[in-house]
Amino acid sequence: MAGPLGAGRLGLPIGDMPEPFVDADDVAAVAAVVLTDDGHAGRTYELSGPRALTFAEVTGIIARAAGRPIRYEELTPQAYRAELLAEGWAEADADALGAMFALHRAGHSAEVTDGVRQVLGREAADLEPWARRIAATGVWA
Numbered sequence: 001m002a003g004p005l006g007a008g009r010l011g012l013p014i015g016d017m018p019e020p021f022v023d024a025d026d027v028a029a030v031a032a033v034v035l036t037d038d039g040h041a042g043r044t045y046e047l048s049g050p051r052a053l054t055f056a057e058v059t060g061i062i063a064r065a066a067g068r069p070i071r072y073e074e075l076t077p078q079a080y081r082a083e084l085l086a087e088g089w090a091e092a093d094a095d096a097l098g099a100m101f102a103l104h105r106a107g108h109s110a111e112v113t114d115g116v117r118q119v120l121g122r123e124a125a126d127l128e129p130w131a132r133r134i135a136a137t138g139v140w141a
Contacts, residue, residue: 005066006139006141009071009073011072012055012072012080013076013101016056017105018054018057019055019060021048021127022047022048022116026068048113048124050112050123050126051112051126056128060072061127064130064131064139067135069141081098084092
């Protein structure tokens with residue numbers, strides 16, 4: 001997302017279905033514990049962030065962290081596919097992304113879970129501190 005966000009626009013066919021964005025550092029910490037501590041064999045942990053946010057809300061959080069305007073634009077699946085193809089994406093890749101976003105719009109990834117807390121004994125990291133950390137690197141400048 002750094003490219004589109006850096007350009008000031010994020011256009012996706014997401015709808016208003018929220019997503020509980022999970023911090024990659026939380027995923028890594030959970031993996032380290034699960035792979036090195038006893039008691040996790042055969043268990044499945046669903047990981048998420050602490051709250052579900054729409055992509056419009058996330059774009060707003062990132063814009064505030066970056067200190068500049070970044071807008072979210074809802075695209076139809078067809079318009080999104082056309083943009084990807086115009087950027088040189090392979091049709092199979094554009095179709096795969098379209099299928100992933102269709103699952104999102106259907107709500108398959110909208111639930112907040114407690115997997116991070118189960119494994120690490122603490123709440124999952126929130127998106128806002130992550131956005132401030134990334135913005136400090138200048139990636140969205």
